[in-house]
Amino acid sequence: MCWDFHDRFSLGNHRARRAQLRLEKCRQCLIVRTSPPGYMTASCRSLPAPRRLRPAGICFEAGRPTFWFFDGFNLYHSLRQSEADSGRKLRWLDLATLAQNHQYIMGKDAELAELRYFTAIPHHFQRQAPDTLERHRTYLRAITSNSPRCRVHLGHFQPRRLSEGRLWEEKGTDMAIATQVMRACVRHERPSLVIVSGDSDFVPLAEFVGETYPRADLRFAFPAHRASRKLRLLCPKSFTFSCESYARAQFPDEIRLSSGKMLSCPVSWRNE
DSSP states (O other), X not given: OOOOOOTTOOOOSHHHHHHHHHHXXXXXXXXXXXXXTTOOOOSOSSSOOOGGGSOTTOBOOSSEEEEEEEEHHHHHHXXXXXXXXXXXXXOSBOHHHHHHHTGGGGOTTEEEEEEEEEEOOOGGGTTTOHHHHHHHXXXXXXXXXXXXXXXXEEOEEEEEEETTEEEEEEESHHHHHHHHHHHHHHHBSSOEEEEEOOOGGGHHHHXXXXXXXXXXXXXXXXXXXXXXHHHHHHOTTOEEXXXXXXXXXXXXXXXXXXXXXXXXXXXXXXXX
């Protein structure tokens, strides 16, 4: 693969100039231009760029890596509503299978690289609803043990005092998702990014990524009953999950962990 140097890119020394002339002799290879000016890319590893000319911190992939970001509570409320509509239990959801079943939408060169699940553990349920807390922890074990590419990011709940009592609000999830999306944009040349959420709070993030990283392919996978018109206008390639999508991506009732132990689906989440 040839290296194509931007017209305004100065080599600076004789050794780098010789490397450029040697690589330009190969006329049968596909030349790839990149943005911003001065950056280089190639899928062929046999002709590495001179070390001083490699932009630090950026990964060059032959394919397009796809990163999935799951807004846990937005997805959870979608599952609860879908259960009420369909009469089936859907919360024992395999995120890796759900993403893989929709990976074809991202294009032929897209490769599933990583899944990140963002949630917060409701410790304030410890006294009034300990079973809810235990089910949450069981599910986190299930999604992390089933796929080594799945990572969990934990936020926290913060109480807000109201005239009739306290309201617990989830904090840190939106900012954590935005941070990880920006991390993927900075580290990868042309990533595919899928945010599983219908929260319109992500409008500024979608606008920023579209303006600053035009080579990044950002889409939203709206949970059922959670589509956002504003986000769809910004990212027209976005799509929506259906109840059937959830039903086709369920864990089995028993999951074998890497330690050999079995993890069981919570009884209240099982279909009879």
